[in-house]
Amino acid sequence: MKKYELLIVAAIVMADAFSKGIIVRVFEYGERLEVIKDFFWLTYLKNTGAAWSILEGQLWFFILISLVAMAGMVWYFLKTEQRQVILRVSLMFLFAGALGNFMDRLLLGYVRDFLSFKIFAYYFPVFNIADISLNVGVGLLILDALLEGKSEHGKS
Template sequence: MYYILLVLAIIGIDQYSKHLVVTKMSLYESIPVIQDFFYLTSHRNRGAAFGILPNQQWLFITVTIGVVLFLIYYMRANYRQEPGAVWAFSLILGGAIGNLIDRIRTGEVVDFFHFIFGDFSFAIFNVADAAISVGVAFLILLTLFSKERNESVNPAIQSEES
């Protein structure tokens, strides 16, 4: 089951990159990678995505544990029938566990990827957040382009293939 390796890789890369940020950078220090576009910025987030609901760690921990348990159950039950969804859920699971480790250990999540587009500064995020976002995007694409969905939306597809 290669998807387990993906989950473990995401957790490992996420935790190692956060460790580097915490040990090698001062809080709020920003290092330009591509001037006026991409920075490594040491930041901490005590809330959910985009800093919403700050200081609600027990809520986030409880919800994340529930999500992790559901994802593990779903992946074990469906890895043969729905491999694309399982790969997408593997990305989400790895990211969820990466951020869960931070929340349990320190009560906050270490963020550091910082993109700026002109006057707009995108929310600072980390490897776990990126994995979750890519997994969700992959699920959306799978849903939009799945054969079953297309047949139910457009019955003509079904009659053409028959």
């Protein structure tokens, strides 16, 4: 693993931890501040599940799954080649996001969420920087698979 790759992961994890720390210091649990009218709020919530509070209260399940997933990501990352840039970056984002939420669960027993959006009358589940990192990682993983599939299709 290259030094800059570790720095990317560390920067995401630190941004996640720092933003969560600020929210906890500034907001009371459940407090909500409208930032952009009818679109974006800062809302401090404690999530003991996953998105939409799925499997709420299953702390040890999430800790175990996170450990297995992170170990798998590291193993897979180490097997990738330097030229597989999109795949490597996707794994860095996935690992950083998983680590950010894992640390919350391990240290606090819940994940601190605070970003809330409403688009076309739909309120998205409240989330955090680690969740953004996970979603970016998934998006890049899909992009990599599509590009690899297109590349393989072009060779046949």
